[in-house]
Amino acid sequence: MTAAAASVRGRAWVGDAPLFAPVDLVLHPGGWTCLLGPSGVGKSTILRLIAGMETGARFEGEVTRNRPVALMAQDSGLIPWLDVTGNVTLGARLRGTLRASASSQHADGQPGQEADPTARAVALIEAVGLTDRAHHLPANLSGGQRQRVALARTLFEDRPLVLLDEPFSALDARTRAQMQDLAARLLDTRTVLLVTHDPAEAARLGDRILLLRETGLTDWPIASPRPKAAARPYDAPEVLSLQADLMRGMMA
DSSP: OOOOSEEEEEEEEETTEEEEEEEEEEEOSSEEEEEEOOTTSSHHHHHHHHHTOOOSSEEEEEEEEOSOEEEEESSOOOOTTSOHHHHHTHHHHHHTOOSOOOOOBOTTSSBOTTSOHHHHHHHHHHHTTOGGGTTOOGGGSOHHHHHHHHHHHHHHTTOSEEEEESTTTTSOHHHHHHHHHHHHHHTTTSEEEEEESOHHHHHHHOSEEEEEETTEEEEEOOSSOOOTTSOOOTTOHHHHHHHHHHHHHHHO
16 A cells, blocks of 8 residues: 555644644645635644644644655745746755756656756746746746746755645636646646635645534545646536535535
8 A cells, every 4th residue: 555645643722722623634645635724723734734844833643744845835935136047946056956967857757856957947937937037036026927936946846745835825816727727737746735725726626625624624525536737627517516515614
């Protein structure tokens, strides 16, 4: 049996107030898991536990992670004095590995970790549609373009487990849908955990949807599989039906 990519088992408090009831969350390798729920129920805390980051909460339980992880947050977190290329290659710059090495590629055609980092950055910047902005500073980019840079940086780290903490929630509806489509295509070969409070986003992207409420965690049934390397159409009847079901679940 293939080992889980990550798991969280336990409960958490903020001070003396319960944050979430006992949960048993297991991320299996491959596909998108959407962790959906209203604000304040501990979704981001669970994600930060998996990432090994400080949460500000008291957690009692067990966390495992069996894959290297990359994190993309709601704030793009771009360094203002670095251009697009500099921000995409930030991890390599900090590690001192921004130099040419033997070229390699994954079987899916994406540049691999051993490839020339600069060439990998160029390929990823092209993949997110920002080749003509490669030398622009973040201040000269739109919100959607900054999130595209953040997505390219996440891919540049070449981690098999990708954690997304409401990365598109601050974008307008049109740009958000475009970013969902782009992320679904570019992260197709990864194991993805997306934290979201938006039923429509979960309905478009989830191969598996976990609904977190004050009472605990529910594995929500999904009638139709997601197309390979794509988000479900936002106006498909099954997507609208799932969105409505999830909204009712959040209100219950």
